[in-house]
Amino acid sequence: MADPFPQDRAHSTVAFVLAGGQGSRLSPLTDARSKPAVPVAGQYRLIDVVLSNLANSGLRDVWIVEQYRPFTLNQHLAGGRPWDLDGTRHGLRLLPPAEGRTEEGFAAGNGHALHQQMPLLEAFGADTVVVLSADHLYQLDLRPALEQHRARGSELTVVTTQTDEDPSRFGVVQVDADHTVTRYDHKPDDPDGSLVATEIFIYDVAALGQVTRRLTAERGDADGASLGDYGESIVPHFVDHRRTHAYRLDGYWRDVGTVDAYFKAHMELLDGSGLDLDRPGWPLITNPKHAPPAWIDTRATVSASLVTAGCRIRGEVEHSVVGPGVVVEAGARVSRSVLLGDCVVPAGAELESVIADVGAKIPAGRSGRTKPGPGNITVLVPADRGPASADETTGS
Incomplete structure (x- = not known):
């Protein structure tokens, strides 16, 4: 029987892409497909952005958590082949809802989804997990962020950016001169500043396991459903009790989780102020639909x-x-x-x-x-x- 969890230290980092949410704010575009499968910029899909960033950053173990309407998404992913992630022992792995263990079943939020996959992360032997959403447009080389995370001994690194939108839509972050995160407010009514989390989080796997088990034990919730959104539970705990630092993403970043934001991102693309589709050395990779020239x-x-x-x-x-x-x-x-x-x-x-x-x-x-x-x-x-x-x- 093939070993699904090879113990080689060259692959100590797993990228964990959250692609299971319903995306109701982007309805009706998400009524018949998952949000990561929504087309963007003509020939791409939203999930192409995060997968291209990961592939261009040299990350080889990419796990995708699915739940809502995965069929079209899986067709597009094609086993990871377009991004050279179709390895036998390393590469793209799909994590659909399952039954058979206490921590499995449908996730009640992204924090719950993290808790559900902790046994797999620990069995795989990963030291570090990069948790990313699939509804943002940006370009980021994750290697410097991972280097900072290890050099500083961080247990959580929050990738941040300055937003020109309403900060109350996001997790608002406060940092000191040493880039230590001193406060995290999840979608506050009265945000203190415009520095926000980009929904890219780098966790120490051992610390993440300790925190999720502690939180679920304190709540008497072995299933982990009470963790809900990690911005309301896991991230605040790390900020209050663990070594948590910020890493700044400079340049374009846009959350496209609403119809207005999705439309605005396309207008920015046409204005030349949006996502750079032709950045040298950093291709936006997709599984193309074969068609004749326009x-x-x-x-x-x-x-x-x-x-x-x-x-x-x-x-x-x-x-x-x-x-x-x-x-x-x-x-x-x-x-x-x-x-x-x-x-x-x-x-x-x-x-x-x-x-x-x-x-x-x-x-x-x-x-x-x-x-x-x-x-x-x-x-x-x-x-x-x-x-x-x-x-x-x-x-x-």
């Missing part, structure tokens, strides 16, 4: 836009992201919009500040309008999406 008709007008393979453009496209397989007919206009793929924009249609999901039914006439403030993005979805047809095995 075709632009002589009647078409395309400006300041990303147009993906498989598209046919006969109309007008301005400051928009056009995903694979989209057809924009002559007499149609698309402005400041994000079309995820496989839809037809008919003659006479005018889209402005619209997100159209894969397979969306685009009506003739005007859809959407640019307005200030949140909640003003029009989202179009397939006409037949409902409780039965929303089965992700029929979607993209």
Whole structure:
């Protein structure tokens, strides 16, 4: 029988990607797929960002915790092959909900998910685990962060950044001159500053096991469900009782967990202020959808836009992201919009500040309008999406 946990010290770090949440804030884009499987920037999916950062950082043991609608995500992951993570003894591992042990079953939050996987981390022999979410856009070489974590003897390193958004959406961090984390407030009503956690945490595995067992014992909760979100339980305990330091991520970072943030990230991409898709030596890797090159008709007008393979453009496209397989007919206009793929924009249609999901039914006439403030993005979805047809095995 193959040994699933080889004891070689060259692989003492595991990356733990949290990809099981429902992503309700990004609904309706997450109604028929998991949030990490949501398309982004035309030809990519959200999970490509974290996996590319890990692969480019040289991390080989990547474990993905799944729960909500994993089918489309697993199709895209293809066993890790696009990121060279398809090893036999090291590489990408999927961790779906399971039964058979006290700590298994469906997770009640990301803190609970960490507790559930502690026996596997300890059996694997990992010294360090990097815990990451899959709904952020950024580029980060994790090697310097890991070097700092080990050099300082940290039991937790919190990767932080300055946000230009509402800090109350995030974990707000206070640090001293030595970069020791002195306070952590999880989504506070009245945030003290704009330094926030990027949802990248580097833990000492032994310390994490001690903390999760202590917290569950104090709560009389062997299952660990009471841990909920680790920002409400595990991280504050580390800050109060363990060696916890900050590592600064400079440059672009965007949480895309809401419809408004998702749309804004695409507009930043088009403005040149967003994620760098062409950073030398740091490719954004995906499992591509094979399609012929995009075709632009002589009647078409395309400006300041990303147009993906498989598209046919006969109309007008301005400051928009056009995903694979989209057809924009002559007499149609698309402005400041994000079309995820496989839809037809008919003659006479005018889209402005619209997100159209894969397979969306685009009506003739005007859809959407640019307005200030949140909640003003029009989202179009397939006409037949409902409780039965929303089965992700029929979607993209």
